[in-house]
Amino acid sequence: MSDIALVHATFADAGEAERIGQAMVEAQLAACVNLLGPCTSIYRWRGVVERGDEYRALFKTTPELARELADAIAAAHSYDLPVIEIWPVAAGDAVLDWVRAETR
Structure with missing residues:
Protein backbone atom coordinates (compact mmCIF):
# COMPACT_ATOMS: atom_id res chain seq x y z
CA MET A 1 0.00 0.00 0.00
CA SER A 2 1.12 3.52 -0.82
CA ALA A 30 -5.61 15.74 -10.09
CA ALA A 31 -5.87 12.39 -11.83
CA CYS A 32 -9.61 12.22 -11.15
CA VAL A 33 -12.46 14.09 -9.52
CA ASN A 34 -15.57 12.40 -8.16
CA LEU A 35 -18.59 14.70 -8.12
CA LEU A 36 -20.50 13.39 -5.14
CA GLY A 37 -23.69 15.37 -5.49
CA PRO A 38 -25.71 17.56 -3.19
CA CYS A 39 -25.46 17.63 0.56
CA THR A 40 -26.95 19.83 3.25
CA SER A 41 -24.38 21.80 5.24
CA ILE A 42 -25.09 23.36 8.62
CA TYR A 43 -22.39 25.76 9.73
CA ARG A 44 -21.67 28.87 11.77
CA TRP A 45 -20.71 31.90 9.67
CA ARG A 46 -20.10 35.31 11.19
CA GLY A 47 -21.91 34.36 14.39
CA VAL A 48 -25.03 32.96 12.73
CA VAL A 49 -25.95 29.32 12.19
CA GLU A 50 -26.59 28.86 8.47
CA ARG A 51 -27.93 25.99 6.42
CA GLY A 52 -27.48 25.46 2.71
CA ASP A 53 -27.22 22.98 -0.11
CA GLU A 54 -23.72 22.38 -1.40
CA TYR A 55 -22.07 20.02 -3.87
CA ARG A 56 -19.13 17.84 -2.82
CA ALA A 57 -16.14 16.84 -4.88
CA LEU A 58 -13.29 14.47 -4.11
CA PHE A 59 -10.04 14.89 -6.04
CA LYS A 60 -7.34 12.17 -6.28
CA THR A 61 -3.77 13.44 -6.45
CA THR A 62 -0.27 12.84 -5.16
CA PRO A 63 0.82 14.04 -1.72
CA GLU A 64 3.34 16.33 -3.43
CA LEU A 65 0.62 18.10 -5.46
CA ALA A 66 -2.07 18.24 -2.79
CA ARG A 67 -1.32 21.75 -1.49
CA GLU A 68 -0.94 23.18 -5.01
CA LEU A 69 -4.25 21.56 -5.98
CA ALA A 70 -6.00 22.96 -2.90
CA ASP A 71 -4.64 26.44 -3.65
CA ALA A 72 -5.80 26.22 -7.29
CA ILE A 73 -9.28 25.12 -6.20
CA ALA A 74 -9.44 28.02 -3.73
CA ALA A 75 -8.35 30.52 -6.40
CA ALA A 76 -11.18 29.41 -8.73
CA HIS A 77 -13.80 29.06 -5.96
CA SER A 78 -16.76 31.41 -5.48
CA TYR A 79 -16.73 31.32 -1.66
CA ASP A 80 -14.94 33.89 0.50
CA LEU A 81 -13.67 30.98 2.61
CA PRO A 82 -13.79 27.69 0.71
CA VAL A 83 -13.31 24.66 2.95
CA ILE A 84 -10.79 22.41 1.27
CA GLU A 85 -9.44 19.43 3.18
CA ILE A 86 -6.49 17.21 2.32
CA TRP A 87 -6.69 13.60 3.46
CA PRO A 88 -3.79 11.13 3.16
CA VAL A 89 -5.16 7.76 2.07
CA ALA A 90 -3.57 4.37 1.64
CA ALA A 91 -4.17 2.95 -1.82
CA GLY A 92 -2.86 0.04 -3.80
CA ASP A 93 0.35 0.45 -5.72
CA ALA A 94 -1.53 0.26 -9.03
CA VAL A 95 -3.72 3.20 -7.98
CA LEU A 96 -0.67 5.21 -6.92
CA ASP A 97 1.02 4.42 -10.24
CA TRP A 98 -2.09 5.62 -12.12
CA VAL A 99 -2.38 8.83 -10.07
CA ARG A 100 1.32 9.58 -10.62
CA ALA A 101 1.04 8.88 -14.37
CA GLU A 102 -1.96 11.21 -14.78
CA THR A 103 -0.59 14.16 -12.79
CA ARG A 104 2.45 16.28 -13.39
Whole structure:
Protein backbone atom coordinates (compact mmCIF):
# COMPACT_ATOMS: atom_id res chain seq x y z
CA MET A 1 0.00 0.00 0.00
CA SER A 2 1.12 3.52 -0.82
CA ASP A 3 -0.29 6.90 0.01
CA ILE A 4 -2.23 9.15 -2.30
CA ALA A 5 -3.98 12.37 -1.29
CA LEU A 6 -7.69 12.98 -1.46
CA VAL A 7 -8.70 16.62 -1.60
CA HIS A 8 -12.29 17.23 -0.50
CA ALA A 9 -14.15 20.45 -1.26
CA THR A 10 -17.70 21.73 -1.27
CA PHE A 11 -19.13 24.09 -3.88
CA ALA A 12 -22.12 26.39 -4.25
CA ASP A 13 -23.63 24.40 -7.12
CA ALA A 14 -23.08 21.43 -9.38
CA GLY A 15 -21.87 23.61 -12.26
CA GLU A 16 -19.09 25.15 -10.19
CA ALA A 17 -17.98 21.72 -8.90
CA GLU A 18 -17.89 20.34 -12.44
CA ARG A 19 -16.13 23.38 -13.94
CA ILE A 20 -13.40 23.44 -11.29
CA GLY A 21 -13.08 19.65 -11.28
CA GLN A 22 -12.60 19.58 -15.04
CA ALA A 23 -10.01 22.36 -14.86
CA MET A 24 -7.99 20.57 -12.17
CA VAL A 25 -7.88 17.30 -14.15
CA GLU A 26 -6.97 19.17 -17.36
CA ALA A 27 -4.16 20.98 -15.49
CA GLN A 28 -2.93 17.55 -14.29
CA LEU A 29 -3.19 18.64 -10.64
CA ALA A 30 -5.61 15.74 -10.09
CA ALA A 31 -5.87 12.39 -11.83
CA CYS A 32 -9.61 12.22 -11.15
CA VAL A 33 -12.46 14.09 -9.52
CA ASN A 34 -15.57 12.40 -8.16
CA LEU A 35 -18.59 14.70 -8.12
CA LEU A 36 -20.50 13.39 -5.14
CA GLY A 37 -23.69 15.37 -5.49
CA PRO A 38 -25.71 17.56 -3.19
CA CYS A 39 -25.46 17.63 0.56
CA THR A 40 -26.95 19.83 3.25
CA SER A 41 -24.38 21.80 5.24
CA ILE A 42 -25.09 23.36 8.62
CA TYR A 43 -22.39 25.76 9.73
CA ARG A 44 -21.67 28.87 11.77
CA TRP A 45 -20.71 31.90 9.67
CA ARG A 46 -20.10 35.31 11.19
CA GLY A 47 -21.91 34.36 14.39
CA VAL A 48 -25.03 32.96 12.73
CA VAL A 49 -25.95 29.32 12.19
CA GLU A 50 -26.59 28.86 8.47
CA ARG A 51 -27.93 25.99 6.42
CA GLY A 52 -27.48 25.46 2.71
CA ASP A 53 -27.22 22.98 -0.11
CA GLU A 54 -23.72 22.38 -1.40
CA TYR A 55 -22.07 20.02 -3.87
CA ARG A 56 -19.13 17.84 -2.82
CA ALA A 57 -16.14 16.84 -4.88
CA LEU A 58 -13.29 14.47 -4.11
CA PHE A 59 -10.04 14.89 -6.04
CA LYS A 60 -7.34 12.17 -6.28
CA THR A 61 -3.77 13.44 -6.45
CA THR A 62 -0.27 12.84 -5.16
CA PRO A 63 0.82 14.04 -1.72
CA GLU A 64 3.34 16.33 -3.43
CA LEU A 65 0.62 18.10 -5.46
CA ALA A 66 -2.07 18.24 -2.79
CA ARG A 67 -1.32 21.75 -1.49
CA GLU A 68 -0.94 23.18 -5.01
CA LEU A 69 -4.25 21.56 -5.98
CA ALA A 70 -6.00 22.96 -2.90
CA ASP A 71 -4.64 26.44 -3.65
CA ALA A 72 -5.80 26.22 -7.29
CA ILE A 73 -9.28 25.12 -6.20
CA ALA A 74 -9.44 28.02 -3.73
CA ALA A 75 -8.35 30.52 -6.40
CA ALA A 76 -11.18 29.41 -8.73
CA HIS A 77 -13.80 29.06 -5.96
CA SER A 78 -16.76 31.41 -5.48
CA TYR A 79 -16.73 31.32 -1.66
CA ASP A 80 -14.94 33.89 0.50
CA LEU A 81 -13.67 30.98 2.61
CA PRO A 82 -13.79 27.69 0.71
CA VAL A 83 -13.31 24.66 2.95
CA ILE A 84 -10.79 22.41 1.27
CA GLU A 85 -9.44 19.43 3.18
CA ILE A 86 -6.49 17.21 2.32
CA TRP A 87 -6.69 13.60 3.46
CA PRO A 88 -3.79 11.13 3.16
CA VAL A 89 -5.16 7.76 2.07
CA ALA A 90 -3.57 4.37 1.64
CA ALA A 91 -4.17 2.95 -1.82
CA GLY A 92 -2.86 0.04 -3.80
CA ASP A 93 0.35 0.45 -5.72
CA ALA A 94 -1.53 0.26 -9.03
CA VAL A 95 -3.72 3.20 -7.98
CA LEU A 96 -0.67 5.21 -6.92
CA ASP A 97 1.02 4.42 -10.24
CA TRP A 98 -2.09 5.62 -12.12
CA VAL A 99 -2.38 8.83 -10.07
CA ARG A 100 1.32 9.58 -10.62
CA ALA A 101 1.04 8.88 -14.37
CA GLU A 102 -1.96 11.21 -14.78
CA THR A 103 -0.59 14.16 -12.79
CA ARG A 104 2.45 16.28 -13.39
